[in-house]
Amino acid sequence: MTAVAPPVSGRIAETPLFAGLPGDISVSFEFFPPKSEKMEEQLWDAITQLAPLDPSFVSVTYGAGGSTRERTHATVSRIVRETSLVPAAHLTCVAASKAEIDEVVDQYWDAGVRHIVALRGDPPPADGGRFVPHPQGYASAAELVEGLKKRRDFEISVAAYPEVHPEAVSATDDLDNLKRKLDAGATRAITQFFFSTDAYFRFMDKALAAGITAPILPGIMPVTSFAAIRRMSGNTAIPGWLETMFDGMDTRPGPRALVAAVAAADLCKRLYEGGVRDFHFYTLNRAEQAYAICQLLGLRPKENAA
Structure with missing residues (x-):
């Protein structure tokens, strides 16, 4: 057996992966409305844990075809009543008239909600996956x-797709659609999750070339289940290294969560090194991974944030 000589002092710089990050970032978190009492407890546990990180806003999703309309409204209203967080309610076009949408947004406004995430939305299964x-x-x-801005002076976020929406005719058409949403009055865009920093930065270059200057927040999805990531990926490329990293981990949730947090934190660190300072986390109503990632990025809890 060949002996390995110890390193000469000073030859190898010992710089830990996440050392020295000052935490000069802003974060936001996405939740979904609970379907049961147990799931509601899990949601509010996540909100309670993440609130001290002082997110710029927290969004609450809206099911396909408006299927979670009442639960989304109830969750957002409770956030307004019981926390100092800024809620952003998702709203879609699917299966709703303009009058019905006006009714929903008026209810949000009356409840104190001032931020909407405006989406076309996924069609219900009955429509065969095709938006009508x-x-x-x-x-x-x-x-x-455009309709929301005419109705109320909401702050509005919209969706962006670094690797192109699955139904888009082309990347150019998809980018044109994003510009139309922002020109109509949206404040910012939030991306679909991705695993390639190159894909995000190439997209940002194209957006700037198209005259888009609004903030485009990267959407970060820690891997809670690799099988689920495959189902949700759409046009999102899953790199081979990620598959290797999570091989056999879906039956080991504890180790998988640890690996997922480090993998997502590494993605965020590389985005940070490219100048990104705003991150949006898809939490799936679980706090541990998002909190761990923020900790690794240097973000610390704020006093009296709840």
Whole structure:
């Protein structure tokens, strides 16, 4: 057996992966409305744990075809009543007339909500996966943004797709659609999750070239289940190294969560080194991974944040 000589002092710089990050970032978190009492407890445990990180906002999703309309409203309203967090309610065009959407947004406004995440939305399974505009509704997210701004002076976030929306005719058409949404009055865009920093930065270069200057927050999805990531990926490329990293881990949730947090934190660190300072985390109503990632990035709890 060949002996390995000890390193000469000073020859190898010992710089830990996440050393020296000052925590000069802003974060936001996405939750989904609970379906049961147990799930509601899990959601509020996550909100309680993440609130001290002082997120710029927390968003609450809206199910396909408006299937979680009441639960989304109830969750957002409770956030307004019981916390100092800024809630952003998701809203879609699917299966709703303009009058019905007006009713929903008026309820949000009356409840104290001032931020909407405006989406075209996923069609219900009954429509065969194909979006069909309501006869008296909005035909696109851009139209929805315009209608919302006419109705109330909401702050509005919209979706962006670094690796192109699965239904887009082309990357150029997809980027044009994003610009229409922002030109209609949206404040920022939040991306679909991705695993390639190159894909995000190439997308940002194209957005700037197209005249888009609004903030585009990277959406970060820690891997809670690799099988689920495959189902949700759409046009998102899953690199081979990620598959190798999570090989056999879906039956080992504890180790998987640790690996996922480090993998997502590494992605965020590389984005940070490229100048990104705002991150949006898809939490799936679990706090541990998002909190750990923020800790690794240097973000620390704020006093009296709740």
